[in-house]
Amino acid sequence: MARLADALLQALKDHGAREIFGLPGDFVLPFFKAVEESGILPHFTLSHEPAVGFAADAAARYHLGLGVAVVTYGAGAFNLVNATAGAYAERSPVVVVSGAPGAGERASGFLLHHQARSVDSQLAVFREITCDQAVLTNPATAPLEIARVLQSARERSLPVYIEFPRDMVAVEVEKVPVLPRRPADADALNECVDEILDRLSAARMPAIVVDVEVRRFGIEAGVAGLARKLGIPVVTTFMGRGLLSADPDVVSGTYLGAAGHPDVTKLIDDADALLLLGVILSDTNFALSKRKLDPRRTIHAFDRAVHIGHHSYPNLGLDDLVNALVERTKPIVAGGRNRLQPVTNYPRGLKADDAPIRPSDIATAINDLFDRHGPMPMTSDIGDCLFTAMEIENTSLAAPGYYAGMGFGVPGGVGVAAATGRRPLVLVGDGAFQMTGWELGNCRRYGLDPIVVLFNNASWEMLRAFQPESKFNDLSDWNFAAIVPSLGGHGTRVTTRRALANALEDAYQRRGQFSLIEVMLPHGAISDTLSRFVSGFKAVREGSVRK
Ligand code: S1T
Ligand code: MG
Numbered sequence: 001m002a003r004l005a006d007a008l009l010q011a012l013k014d015h016g017a018r019e020i021f022g023l024p025g026d027f028v029l030p031f032f033k034a035v036e037e038s039g040i041l042p043h044f045t046l047s048h049e050p051a052v053g054f055a056a057d058a059a060a061r062y063h064l065g066l067g068v069a070v071v072t073y074g075a076g077a078f079n080l081v082n083a084t085a086g087a088y089a090e091r092s093p094v095v096v097v098s099g100a101p102g103a104g105e106r107a108s109g110f111l112l113h114h115q116a117r118s119v120d121s122q123l124a125v126f127r128e129i130t131c132d133q134a135v136l137t138n139p140a141t142a143p144l145e146i147a148r149v150l151q152s153a154r155e156r157s158l159p160v161y162i163e164f165p166r167d168m169v170a171v172e173v174e175k176v177p178v179l180p181r182r183p184a185d186a187d188a189l190n191e192c193v194d195e196i197l198d199r200l201s202a203a204r205m206p207a208i209v210v211d212v213e214v215r216r217f218g219i220e221a222g223v224a225g226l227a228r229k230l231g232i233p234v235v236t237t238f239m240g241r242g243l244l245s246a247d248p249d250v251v252s253g254t255y256l257g258a259a260g261h262p263d264v265t266k267l268i269d270d271a272d273a274l275l276l277l278g279v280i281l282s283d284t285n286f287a288l289s290k291r292k293l294d295p296r297r298t299i300h301a302f303d304r305a306v307h308i309g310h311h312s313y314p315n316l317g318l319d320d321l322v323n324a325l326v327e328r329t330k331p332i333v334a335g336g337r338n339r340l341q342p343v344t345n346y347p348r349g350l351k352a353d354d355a356p357i358r359p360s361d362i363a364t365a366i367n368d369l370f371d372r373h374g375p376m377p378m379t380s381d382i383g384d385c386l387f388t389a390m391e392i393e394n395t396s397l398a399a400p401g402y403y404a405g406m407g408f409g410v411p412g413g414v415g416v417a418a419a420t421g422r423r424p425l426v427l428v429g430d431g432a433f434q435m436t437g438w439e440l441g442n443c444r445r446y447g448l449d450p451i452v453v454l455f456n457n458a459s460w461e462m463l464r465a466f467q468p469e470s471k472f473n474d475l476s477d478w479n480f481a482a483i484v485p486s487l488g489g490h491g492t493r494v495t496t497r498r499a500l501a502n503a504l505e506d507a508y509q510r511r512g513q514f515s516l517i518e519v520m521l522p523h524g525a526i527s528d529t530l531s532r533f534v535s536g537f538k539a540v541r542e543g544s545v546r547k
Contacts, residue, residue: 025072
């Protein structure tokens, strides 16, 4: 027997959580006390709940365990809705633990502070954006409910919701078990593998596309091995950028349709069989395709199902599928078909002169930095910084490439630093920095020293690219580098390529405090990738409006 709070914390740890991100409030104070005093998991508090959610999400994306976000009822949890929605969209297993009113308060007859409509409005909202929920009101059933919910998070790699009434913290409960993994049906798996291998071997120009589920289920090495055995090239989606970064020999690049490297686009658009592993079929991933995805040439494994042509295999985990494919595939023999071809060349050798900085100069400078010192884990916000990231070598990256919600980059980087002990490089635009950049002030407390590259164009430039006539996209110059010392960091504002290269090297050498490099971009300067993406997107949109 243990107190429910300790049982939950131990269960989180047993299911792969490594740390807790949170922001307390009165409804969750007793649970937070248990977090602090039990020491079962280390905890990090941040300044605003969206950042708590982004940090937990990015931590999970990096360490492949569970991310945990602990917040108070109502005002806290509703602030976490957008980050949880993003985690759902991008398949990140974040466990939301929210404090809640106790049984006595519920029956008091008063409206409770932080209550929106009914006491259970919050639960109703989170039902929509999590894959499983538990409200811990019954000590007899709580352990099994927690076990089920945490298993759902792991099995589906999606967020879950646990509501913890504040009068339940000290009730005694049984230990929370770890439920056994549900194995795939062996016959179904065999038949599915046969069918996939038949289709791939009959194809002349097959290709593999990978997206985030491949990472979430820890099978990047398996997929790389499969690609080598089959001799089939691998391409990541936009959302899947950074996958298989340890296996550069198998990754041809990132598919961006009309906005991407033409050879990579050709590999996918001309393929006569496509194996889509863990791929989110979203507009950001596929809207710029010349060809619609044809079910007859597509094998799509996603969300525990495999769709081949016009039929489906339910309840097949992606990890089971890939492991079985690897096991059943014979390595290609010398002289056999091997179409592996890393085709993308990333820019290197920045000319360190007094010319103004363009976004692709930042990519070049970062490639040079990584060549000198080895790659750093990256997070990026949405904005031209993420399109510029496509010009950086395929290194590990966490970014909202599908959901496209701003504000992820900085708190995501703080989360990665806290959770992994590694030093991240964060890419962020000035608009997104206005949302969550403040969170850098928490680095000092925890001894974190990320490097932040801020793309300051004094503009919502991505919006301007879509709608150039609107003046509301002009932002003012906040002079972010000057704010940074008061947050405990080191700030440098750079306007030339020489200063950029120097600032990156200095930041790399400076340990013990965060560094912010505020890169001043000339008016209207956008990356080539974003420019191609916007014209492609407009063409698709106009085409579909006309239809
Ligand atoms: N609010 C939130 C939370 N997420 C969003 N994606 C948006 C609004 C809409 C939006 C964009 S891109 C963008 C906005 C406001 C401008 C981003 O500005 P900044 O960070 O400075 O980057 P850059 O100047 O490189 O564009 C999306 C995609 O619709
Ligand atoms: Mg901007």
